[in-house]
Amino acid sequence: MRKAMKWVLGVSSILFILSAAAAVMEFCGWSVCFFGRPVHAWLALPLIVSSVALTVCFCHLLSVKHDTGADKVLKRMLQTVLCLLCAVFVVAAAGISAANAVSYSESDLATDKNHKLFVEENASFGDPTVYVYKRYSPFLMSYRNSAVLYGFSGDLDSITVQWEDTYCEVSYSGYADDAQSAADEQTLSRKIYYVPEAILPDA
Numbered sequence: 001m002r003k004a005m006k007w008v009l010g011v012s013s014i015l016f017i018l019s020a021a022a023a024v025m026e027f028c029g030w031s032v033c034f035f036g037r038p039v040h041a042w043l044a045l046p047l048i049v050s051s052v053a054l055t056v057c058f059c060h061l062l063s064v065k066h067d068t069g070a071d072k073v074l075k076r077m078l079q080t081v082l083c084l085l086c087a088v089f090v091v092a093a094a095g096i097s098a099a100n101a102v103s104y105s106e107s108d109l110a111t112d113k114n115h116k117l118f119v120e121e122n123a124s125f126g127d128p129t130v131y132v133y134k135r136y137s138p139f140l141m142s143y144r145n146s147a148v149l150y151g152f153s154g155d156l157d158s159i160t161v162q163w164e165d166t167y168c169e170v171s172y173s174g175y176a177d178d179a180q181s182a183a184d185e186q187t188l189s190r191k192i193y194y195v196p197e198a199i200l201p202d203a
Contacts, residue, residue, distance in 0.1 A: 009057045016050035019043055029143040036138050037104060037118070044097035048090050055086040102131075108161040109135075110168070115194055116141065117168060119156050127152050130159075130170055132194045144194040151175040153185055166195040 022032045023043050031038035059082060062075045105121035105128075113135060120129040129148050133141035147170070149159075154173030162169045174188040 005057060005060060008053055012050045012053035012057065015046050016054060019046040019050060023047065031133065031141050031143065033139050033141055036116075037107070038102075038133070038141060041097035041101035044093045047093050051086055051089050051093075055082050058082055104131075105156045106159060108168075110163040112163075115144070115163070115168070117161055117170070117192070119159060121156075128156060130190075130192065132168060132192050134194070144196075145192050147190050147192045149174065149188070149190060151177070151179070151188055167191045167193040 022039070025032065026040065026043060031040065032043070033039065034042075059079045062079050062082075103121040104118040106119040108117045110116065116133050116135050118131045118133070120131070127148050127150055129146055131146045132144045134144050135141050149170065149172050151174035152172055153175055158173060160171045162171070169189050169191050171187055171189045173185055175185055176188065179185070
């Protein structure tokens with residue numbers, strides 16, 4: 001095996017293992033962060049790149065240049081299977097990441113820097129969702145709780161956050177359920193509990 005191929009195989013293997021571990025952590029509620037924000041769906045990118053690179057390396061190792069007969073047929077079959085598996089994996093990874101993609105517009109760090117709140121950038125039906133994470137370092141956080149800001153009508157950057165010991169209170173401009181006109185806009189708020197024993201079923 002040529003030195004360049006060994007380097008590609010080694011780097012791709014490490015990248016795939018690290019990305020796969022980060023993806024598993026993501027499903028368990030632990031998020032790898034980049035510049036202080038959870039990576040989320042972007043994990044699919046290194047997974048896809050490394051899986052394609054590994055497939056190319058393995059197919060190269062199964063070269064049939066000097067093989068004949070049964071060995072050549074077997075290696076061709078293995079190459080085909082590897083390519084099919086890679087294609088299925090790429091499609092699945094891209095689909096899952098697209099379905100779970102979340103981008104954030106605003107964020108707010110607690111005064112003790114142990115928790116951080118993020119505001120969803122693309123709100124469905126005009127009501128954004130806010131997410132609270134436990135912050136272990138600039139590179140690792142774990143999901144704690146979330147809430148939809150019902151009746152939201154203002155700008156995302158106008159949302160204010162008040163941090164307490166077990167929850168944060170998010171205030172925003174919006175309309176209550178009994179609002180009759182645009183003149184009924186008021187300041188609404190939601191409490192989001194982030195300490196496990198304090199999280200309420202309807203929080």
